[in-house]
Amino acid sequence: MTLTRIDPGPRMSEAVIIGDLIFLAGQVPDDLTADITVQTQQVLANIDAVLAQAGASKADIGSVQVWLADMSDFAGMNAVWDAWVDRANPPARATGGVALARPGMRVEMIVIARNPHSG
Template sequence: MTVTHLNPGPRMSEAVRIGDIVFLAGQIPQDMSAGIEAQTEQVLAGIDRVMAALGGTRADVASVQVWLSDMADFPGMNAVWDKWVDPKTPPARATCGVALARPGMRVEMIAVAKLPG
């Protein structure tokens, strides 16, 4: 089975594909000064972008881990998530409160997907 790396860098790849399974690196917001809603929109747009680059869509996402720097942001993140997710094909999901790597970062998500065909 072939292993393919999307946009590999010195530390990590944006995604790694093994057969038709893809592992996305943590998707983070671009604007660390934005509120949870805007940061969540940015992160979900990152998932959409990576999935499109791999020939998939959000409907192909099987699992998402959501990391919040403050669990008080859970309702705001969910409000944006609920607009993004297809209720007919929602991925499995877990949400945890963690210390994130960059100041101002309120949310990070990692995803695993099965690509079509």
């Protein structure tokens, strides 16, 4: 079974492909001053970009963990999510409230997807 790292750094890789699965690192927003709508759009765009690097798309996502710094952002995050999600291929998803790593970060998402090229 092969293992491929996408954008490895000294602490972590952006994603790791192991056989049939693609594991994305936690995807975070670029603008920590933005509201939940913009931050969610940025996180989902980052997910799309990393999946594309792995040769996959949101249709290949099997599971997503959504972490919110404030659960009152749940509806705002869901509004953006609902416009983005592949309705023909919705993933399993869990959402929880947690203390995120940096001040101003409102949302982080972790994705596990299938590798459509694994044969």
